[in-house]
Amino acid sequence: MSTDREIVVLGAGMHPWGKWGRNFVEYGVKAAQDALKDAGLAWQDIQFVAGADTIRNGYPGFVAGATFAQALGWTGVRISSSYAACASGSHAIASARAQILAGLCDVALVVGADAAPKGFFAPVGGDRPDDPDWVRFHVLGATNPAYFGLYARRRIDLYGASVEDFARVKVKNARNGLANPNARYRKAFTMEDVAASPIVCDPLRLMDICATSDGAAAVVLCSKEFAARHTTSPVRISAVSTVTPTFPSALIELPDIATDSSVAVAPHDLSFRASLAHAAYQEAGIGPEDLSLAEVYDLSTALELDWIEDLGICARGEAEKLLRDGATEITGRIPVNASGGLGSFGEAVPAQAIAQVCELTWQLRGEAGERQVSGATVGITANQGLFGHGSSIIVTR
Amino acid sequence: MTKDHKPVVPGWFTTSGEDFSLLGTRCTACGTVFFPRQETFCSNPACAGTEFAEVPLSRRGTVWSYTNAGYRPPAPFVSDPDAEWQPFTIIAVRLEAEGLIVLGQGAPGVGVDDLKVGVEVEIVPGVLYENDEHVYTTWNVRPVEVKA
Numbered sequence: 001m002s003t004d005r006e007i008v009v010l011g012a013g014m015h016p017w018g019k020w021g022r023n024f025v026e027y028g029v030k031a032a033q034d035a036l037k038d039a040g041l042a043w044q045d046i047q048f049v050a051g052a053d054t055i056r057n058g059y060p061g062f063v064a065g066a067t068f069a070q071a072l073g074w075t076g077v078r079i080s081s082s083y084a085a086c087a088s089g090s091h092a093i094a095s096a097r098a099q100i101l102a103g104l105c106d107v108a109l110v111v112g113a114d115a116a117p118k119g120f121f122a123p124v125g126g127d128r129p130d131d132p133d134w135v136r137f138h139v140l141g142a143t144n145p146a147y148f149g150l151y152a153r154r155r156i157d158l159y160g161a162s163v164e165d166f167a168r169v170k171v172k173n174a175r176n177g178l179a180n181p182n183a184r185y186r187k188a189f190t191m192e193d194v195a196a197s198p199i200v201c202d203p204l205r206l207m208d209i210c211a212t213s214d215g216a217a218a219v220v221l222c223s224k225e226f227a228a229r230h231t232t233s234p235v236r237i238s239a240v241s242t243v244t245p246t247f248p249s250a251l252i253e254l255p256d257i258a259t260d261s262s263v264a265v266a267p268h269d270l271s272f273r274a275s276l277a278h279a280a281y282q283e284a285g286i287g288p289e290d291l292s293l294a295e296v297y298d299l300s301t302a303l304e305l306d307w308i309e310d311l312g313i314c315a316r317g318e319a320e321k322l323l324r325d326g327a328t329e330i331t332g333r334i335p336v337n338a339s340g341g342l343g344s345f346g347e348a349v350p351a352q353a354i355a356q357v358c359e360l361t362w363q364l365r366g367e368a369g370e371r372q373v374s375g376a377t378v379g380i381t382a383n384q385g386l387f388g389h390g391s392s393i394i395v396t397r
Numbered sequence: 398m399t400k401d402h403k404p405v406v407p408g409w410f411t412t413s414g415e416d417f418s419l420l421g422t423r424c425t426a427c428g429t430v431f432f433p434r435q436e437t438f439c440s441n442p443a444c445a446g447t448e449f450a451e452v453p454l455s456r457r458g459t460v461w462s463y464t465n466a467g468y469r470p471p472a473p474f475v476s477d478p479d480a481e482w483q484p485f486t487i488i489a490v491r492l493e494a495e496g497l498i499v500l501g502q503g504a505p506g507v508g509v510d511d512l513k514v515g516v517e518v519e520i521v522p523g524v525l526y527e528n529d530e531h532v533y534t535t536w537n538v539r540p541v542e543v544k545a
């Protein structure tokens with residue numbers, strides 16, 4: 001399972017998720033310092049900084065690479081700043097990986113941090129009928145959870161899923177999050193708690209939908225040669241998939257109010273989400289049967305079930321059965337969101353994809369404490385954001 | 398005094414007569430239909446088309462999925478903050494002839510219990526909101542069988 005395009009995660013660090021009311025830069029610096037310490041390196045050793053941007057914190061957020069480099073103390077280090085909605089963290093990782101694999105640097109720091117507003121994410125101001133993000137809010141009142149509601153309803157009407165299945169995902173992820181010191185919500189939830197929460201977008205209730213959080217995550221990435229001088233048990237990144245959709249995109253996706261037309265060209269066999277994972281498997285030379293665990297983007301509870309199928313862990317319509325059988329528990333055959341997932345964290349957009357890699361790194365090192373997946377050797381991440389962004393990263397040891 | 402009726406976005410649907418429909422465009426080179434309308438470039442990667450004809454979209458389709466807005470959406474959605482919130486439905490409609498799915502708000506009175514994936518629905522004129530000068534019109538979706 002080793003390819004010559006692998007790089008190594010030498011260090012991982014996070015700032016706990018929450019609503020701390022401070023500047024996102026503070027969170028990012030803390031995560032970066034922890035990742036450096038974990039790697040056994042000094043800030044001055046870093047040759048490249050890849051920042052994942054936040055668009056909710058003004059100019060410093062748009063130039064995250066520079067912002068974190070300045071905060072840690074200018075060293076002349078080269079930088080990049082990436083924005084790719086929920087996949088921003090993965091794009092930053094991809095940027096650092098390209099530098100390392102091209103031989104332009106040996107060791108890089110990747111940082112993403114956010115201080116998020118309360119409530120629904122809303123578009124920036126002004127009257128902009130050419131912006132699909134403006135259109136869906138103004139013309140339809142279609143918030144992000146509305147799209148999650150559409151997907152969840154499909155599972156009920158097509159596959160016989162129930163709202164209890166969705167609640168089961170919340171209960172599982174909340175239980176996992178109890179054992180995660182970086183999670184925002186460290187509280188057990190019952191099926192009754194979920195059922196008692198108000199409907200946000202039918203059939204989804206408030207507790208089916210992830211909140212928005214402050215938080216930060218960082219990784220130190222390096223070449224295998226560099227790693228050999230610092231560790232004897234490297235955790236490797238074997239694939240970074242950031243593919244975009246293939247025309248015609250046949251699934252209604254955020255923030256669009258209509259899909260592409262398939263009149264002239266037939267849709268691809270794989271959905272966009274499935275194609276993200278497919279490209280990752282191809283790059284790593286493995287398949288879903290090789291996975292020890294998965295960290296997927298549970299923006300809603302029902303979406304975790306979609307992802308399980310998109311990752312090829314089971315066939316379409318069978319994820320509820322896996323869930324009910326306990327296969328996706330930490331003790332199950334294929335644990336999903338052992339970290340507690342977005343349900344326990346709330347989304348800190350530019351940090352989230354990096355946090356998924358942090359979790360896999362700790363799991364594969366056997367350092368995940370009470371939420372440790374026994375004998376974990378291969379993990380996959382998956383996420384999707386607005387405007388055709390998404391990512392899937394495979395971590396192996 | 399009656400207020401002026403204005404489409405929420407000009408050119409996206411017909412504004413006169415009984416033959417209400419959404420208006421898209423069709424690439425004259427490859428036949429791909431676009432809604433919202435696209436008029437200067439074709440997004441089919443295999444097509445270099447630059448000419449587009451306006452086409453009315455099918456008035457009927459089937460429900461691909463549906464949900465509702467249990468909470469008041471943020472601006473730029475327009476609503477009266479003092480009025481009690483009444484959830485509206487959002488319906489994804491599959492239009493077979495155009496090979497696409499389009500979203501619309503359910504017509505007033507259409508609830509999630511009136512819907513099911515696969516049932517036939519029609520696209521009808523509706524009102525999005527009004528202010529002192531104008532009534533802003535839009536399209537709505539409603540099941541064919543509960544038609545008044």
Ligand SMILES: [Zn+2]
Pocket residue numbers: 424425426427428429439440441444445446
């Ligand atoms: Zn064309």
